[in-house]
Amino acid sequence: MKTGMFALALGLLALRWLPALPSVGWLLAMLVLVLMLLPFRTYPLAFFLLGLSWACISAQWALDDRLRPALDGQTRWIEGRVIGLPQQTGEGVRFELADSRARNVLLPKRIRVSWRGGPAVRSGERWRLAVTLKRPSGLLNFHGFDQEAWLLAQRIGATGSVKDGERLTPARNAWRDTVRQRLLAVDAQGREAGLAALVLGDGSGLTREDWRVLQDTGTVHLMVISGQHIGMLAGLIYALIAGLARYGCWPSRWPWLPWACGLAFAAALGYGLLAGFGVPVQRACVMVGLVLVWRLRFRHLGLWWPLLLALNGVLILEPLASLQPGFWLSFAAVAVLVLAFGGRLGPWSVWQAWTRPQGLIAIGLFPVLLVLGLPISLSAPLANLVAVPWISLVVLPLALLGTALLPLPFIGEGLLWLAGGALDGLFSGLAWLAGRVPAWVPAEVPLGYWLISLIGAVVVLLPKGVPFRVLGWPMLMLAVFPPREPVAHGQLEVVQLDVGQGQSLILRTRHHTLLYDAGPRSGTFDLGARVVLPSLQKLGVGALDMMLLSHADADHAGGAGAIARGIPIKRVVGGETEGLPAVLGAQPCQSGERWMWDGVSFELWQWPDATNGNAKSCVLQVEANGEHLLLTGDIDRAAEQAFLVSPLAAPTDWLQAPHHGSRSSSSRAFLQRLAPKSVLVSRGRGNAFGHPHPQVMARYHALGSQVYDSAEQGAVRVQLGAFAPPVVARSQRRFWRERLP
Structure with missing residues (x-):
């Protein structure tokens, strides 16, 4: 039986690596084969095919529920019910809609929307909203978070931005939102949002600084992943009833063991519902249930058997859970503990049981964090040594008890005040540790x-x-110091990152790295910190020889500050230094400046008569083994005409489309002189500016230029000097990604 369950798990997990889902015919054939294999007792193969079939069917249902392409970009009036916990931000509110409907169109079951400057929205309310709908999509880079996979795992069939709306009905059955509002309203010494994260699994109120501290110290799981707290609460309830029975305080007519097991499991389920019943909570509830069943029936199930059953239980309920990093971290952490404790011949002392698991988890999760592309906390063993018992034995019991006693005047508020103070003290210590030992982002490992x-x-x-x-x-x-294949002498590796409506390109020779533009920043949304800096770290770039900011617009230079704080930069050059932060110490772009790195030549150009930001863009021409690249920033037609009289105006192999393909750039004369073989377009999908303009695209196609659009193909990697075709991120086939146009 255990072999069959293991094969079923493999079949369910295989979905994660499928480049495409099988057709209906293949699915029917697999199900027929399962029925044929069962009489011959070939259970492993039958269970594997059964798991794979169910996972593919479930994934196909989610894909079929996506917004139809014909509705992409359209603004529609829709009605829907708010589900989950709306996330209030400094710029507005984000929430999800269920049971959505619109006139004459079929909408996905779940839609995630954002409302800039919108009013307070509560779970359970019904709204009528004017929403600009979009198919599920996200930035797609070689090293980074896959937004499309996350949206599919959440079964969100569309996203959108709200233009206007009206509340139709008030909140109904919104008890989780009501609890959150009560928690946020009490005085918890400034840690109200932290208590909401602990009690409800809602981390939307935590600040970016809080998340940075948690990530740097490897304690994110304590505030969001509530699996271990589920087990701790069930254990406390069980121990309480067992203690009452031992000292004669439990009613003799009630058998204490069934009551202890039943109430412990009820507490686990209740807290699971309170915390949103995510994947870690599901896993914890299943494992707690199995342990309690074993205790009730006096049957030893071993350690791996409950973990295997929990894995299958979670994946049968939601096969798409394997697309989420939290799924792998949750089960991997438990597997590490099972391996560490299960193979010991004798018991550990109290000191060993407290200290060793943290180090063992750090070792066991290292390869998992590495393959998931997540930062690795070097201080996690030390931080968790204190944080785990402090949260589990002090903060969480006070928070749960205080939440339960909120109807009683002063008692609930007092307990939450104590819990908030205990949590604030912990955060102070973690912040001190994070400031001295930040998280490590390792380079990509083969x-x-x-x-x-x-x-x-x-x-x-x-x-x-x-x-x-x-x-x-x-x-x-070997994964910490892997052998690396450097860029060949005389060649240049160019990576155009997918940063939405902005621009950033990484240029690497054998021993030098240049960053052309730093990505956009809008309010607290900084793609320099979220995309550009992690991409540099994943490429193994320890320092920048130059950061060249074409001009000071936020979509090109907005992320410069975050990059400067995260990585040493030897020199910063800007097309308009007066618009850049003084802390960068940017030098002005000098036309005619040339230099050579590892056999690759670089040269700058700027229109001396430029008066506005776009026209003052600093242009960079690069030549490697006779192959040319021209990066133009946001120059307009007037600057293009001035460029045509410069020595750099020669046929080029690669052209970065000026001003994201705007109609005000890419003039006919400019393109005819350069005759680019390939064009790089960096822009946001469905952007409000209409980039790239159809007329501009028509000119590129008329010249026979191959266009690589970040909104359609994601990041692009070019090996300049090798005259080889580029690699685009979307060419890495995954069943949840739309195919290349």
């Missing part, structure tokens, strides 16, 4: 080296006395 490091981590986690266990350490370290 698959082969990662597999070796994974084997090394498993070997290190084996019990003492296992032969050759010490060899696991060098295998594990």
Whole structure:
């Protein structure tokens, strides 16, 4: 039976790596094959195909529920009910709608919308909204968060921005939102949002600084992933009833063991519902239930069997859970503890049981964090050594008890005040630690080296006395210091990042790195910090030789501050230094400045008569082994005419479309002189400016230029000097991604 359950898990997990979903015919064939195999007792293959079939069917339902392409970009009046917990931000509110309907069109079951400057929205309300609808999409880079996968895993079929709306009915059955409002209204010494995260699993009120501290110290799971708290609460209830029965305080006519197991599981489910019943909570509730069943029936299930059943239970309920990083981290952490504790011949002391799991989890999760592309906290073992018992034994009991007693005057508020103070003290200590040991973002590791490091981590986690266990350490370290293949001499690696309606390109020679533009920033939404800086770190860039900001517009230079804070920069050059932060120490762009890096030549140009920001863009021409690249910023037609009389106005292989393909740029004379073979367009999908303009695209196509559009194809990697075709992020086939146009 265990073999069959393992095969079922493999089938359910296989969905994560499918480049495309099988057709209906193939699904029917697999189901027929399952029925044919069962009589012959070939359970592993039958269960594998059964799991794969169910996962594919469920995923196809989610894909079919996406917004139809014909409605993409349209503004429609829709009606829907607010579900979940709306997220209030400094710029507005984000929330999800269910049971949405509009006149004469079929809408997805769930729609995620944002309302800039919108009013307060509560869960359970019904609204009539004017929404500009969009198909699920997101920025797509070689190293970064996959928004499309996350939206599909949440079964969100469309996103949108609200233009106007009216509330039709008040909130109904919005008890979680009511609890949140009560928590946010009490005095918790400034940590009201933290208590809401602990009690309800709602981290929307935490500040960016809070998230940075939690990430740097590896304690995010304490505030959002409530799995361990589910087990702790169930254990407290069980221990309480067992203690009452032991000292004769439990009614003798009620068998204490069934009551202890039943009430413990009821507490776990109740807290799970309060926390939103996400994947970690589902896993914890299933495992708690299995442990309690074993205790009630006095049957030993082992340690791996409950974990395997929990894994299958979560994936059967939601096969798309495997698309979320939290799923892998949650089950991997439990598996590490099972491996660490299950193989020991004797019990650990209290000190060992407290200190060792944190180090073992850090080792076991290292390959998982590495393959998921997540930052790795070097201080996590030390931080969790204090934070785990402090949250579990002090903050959370006070927070849950205070929440339950809020109807009683002063008692609930007092307990929450104490919980907030305890949480604030913890955050102060974590902030001090994070300031001294920030999270480490490792460079990308080739698959082969990662597999070796994974084997090394498993070997290190084996019990003492296992032969050759010490060899696991060098295998594990191979992922920390992997051999790297440098850029060839005389060539240049160019990566145009997908930063939406903005621009940022990374240019790397063998020993030097230049960043052309830093991505956009709007309010607290800084793509320099979210996309550009992590991409540099994933490429193994430890310092920038130059950051060249074409001009000071926010869509090109907005992320410069975050990048300067995150990585050393030897020199900053700007097309208009007066509009850049003084802290950058930017030098003005000098036309005619030339330099050579590792056999690759660079030269700058700027229109001396420019008066506005776009026309003052600093233009960069690069030549590698006879292949040319021209980066133009946002120059307009007048600047293009001035450029045509410069020595740089020669046929080019790669052209960055001026001003994102705006109608005010890419003049006919400019394009005819340059005759670009390929064009890079950096813009946001469905942007309000209409970039790139159809007339501009028609000119490129008339010249026979191949256009690479970040909104359609994601990030683009070019090996300048190799005369090779580029690599686009969307060419990496995944079943949830739309195919290339």
